[in-house]
């Protein structure tokens with residue numbers, strides 16, 4: 001087994017000392033294709049230290065909270081889960097027992113985290129890798145459906161529902177510094193749309209992000225700070241929709257054809273990322289799969305509309 005990775009501070013991502021970006025690399029030696037990276041944030045306001053996303057395991061949070069020893073003095077600790085996907089909330093159980101903290105999330109995050117699917121997912125990873133032995137699924141303690149505002153004193157953190165990737169997905173807007181924490185609501189090189197029911201919400205979420213006019217956008221995956229990632233994600237969806245509409249005027253694809261949906265609309269993963277040269281082999285495999293899904297969902301969404 002490789003040396004256990006720990007989250008590290010990525011200074012270039014934030015231009016404000018109160019916002020700290022931590023990155024966790026997951027790169028199991030036995031399975032290099034699983035390699036991925038995910039970011040979480042710590043926002044230090046005058047009243048609160050707010051941890052947004054808890055990464056992969058309680059040890060990740062122990063490392064970050066150790067770095068926050070001084071900041072936590074005189075401030076209350078709050079934790080936020082952007083959604084119930086494993087790479088964003090499996091560190092939650094660090095915040096139990098004598099380290100108990102309020103964990104904020106969307107209402108539906110609780111349902112997802114308590115689902116059989118979540119339990120099976122954890123079991124699978126615990127069987128496969130040694131990193132997750134100390135993970136238990138800990139649900140959020142305070143939830144909301146539309147929005148919830150943290151009044152931190154000098155900074156305000158507006159949490160709002162931002163579905164599309166998943167129905168429980170939320171984003172965070174910090175108006176004083178025009179910073180959008182998009183989490184998985186936008187992603188480089190392309191967004192991961194949850195399913196057919198996620199198409200319209202994803203469009204709405206991306207448009208809402210743009211309407212905020214952020215100066216800086218941070219995504220959980222993708223190492224970007226630029227608002228253009230949101231525009232690119234929107235453009236990408238519209239491109240698929242346009243090509244799909246053109247196809248559907250002459251042909252209604254079968255289920256088996258939809259397994260190669262990108263070929264059907266002549267829009268390969270290479271077409272999508274033609275200008276981006278910094279894509280690793282593991283990313284290429286993962287995002288090719290995600291792109292196929294996105295195209296199939298959009299085609300099915302348009303076919304449902306025709307019915």
Ligand SMILES: [Zn+2]
Nearest residue numbers: 085087184220
């Ligand atoms: Zn994610």
